[in-house]
Amino acid sequence: MIKLVHEYLIIAIIPLIVVAIITYGIFKGVKVYECFIEGAKEGLKICLKIFPYLLAMLLAVSVLRESKILDGFINIMKPISQIIGLPSEILPLVLIKPLSGSGALGVFTDILNKYGADTYIGLVASIIMGSTETIFYTLTVYYGAVNIKKIRHTLWAAIFADITAIIMAVTLARVMFN
Template identity: 55%
Template structure:
């Protein structure tokens, strides 16, 4: 199995040679373009990370959990999963940290652990993704993208809750 990656590289080089592509020059050009895009989107990423940090540090996340507690209790959502539901649209790394904490405290096979794992895999980091993708190409008006993404995220969370209720717990 150690030969697969070198084999893929060799196939790419051979294909480029057969097609008459200057592979090294194409690689350098692609790397240069990638670096320019990285520099272009870096301010958007920094702003998003700052906003997430401020939300967590200011107690905004705790306040949101307090406000939503009656609704989540009525829906039967474990309390420890709510920070993940709120954080996942904002920050993938923050959500991953919350997931790790849920799995450590509640266990991977618990209701909270399974639900958190399904939510983690069936939702997207909406605001980060919109920031990076739209920011990289200079689009300021995202129109209906955010609404559609939030609806899809809610559907993913609802489906995770339904799957856990019907099939697992």
């Protein structure tokens, strides 16, 4: 019986939150429907504003993948990855993750299918997936939405944070795996 109530509560939580917000707005004298419509209009304006930035980002990722430039870059990066102990099998994930979350998810899935989730390579890849960001996508969306064009300091800080996360992923996986 408790499990059944728990399942219904999980299914009903979002509608309950919506009803609670609407009820609270009515008691406060807010025109809830009009506020919703205004918010939707603003959301559409923001979508139209950032669309060119998103299109450019998606196009750049597709060009990198299809032109095999990424493969050449991975070959160049292998000696550097060996210095920090990063397995070269994870380099495609490291290079795709800042550009595309869905692309990184595909690479991550391939790594787990090939090497397994409970291997050193799978563990490092899992930590990297959870601790790094899709830097260029995020900058494109958020800065494009507010028309910020000068991103150099944010970009370098984000790249440095990702490099730190990768080094820590390798270190943490070594500690956990050994």
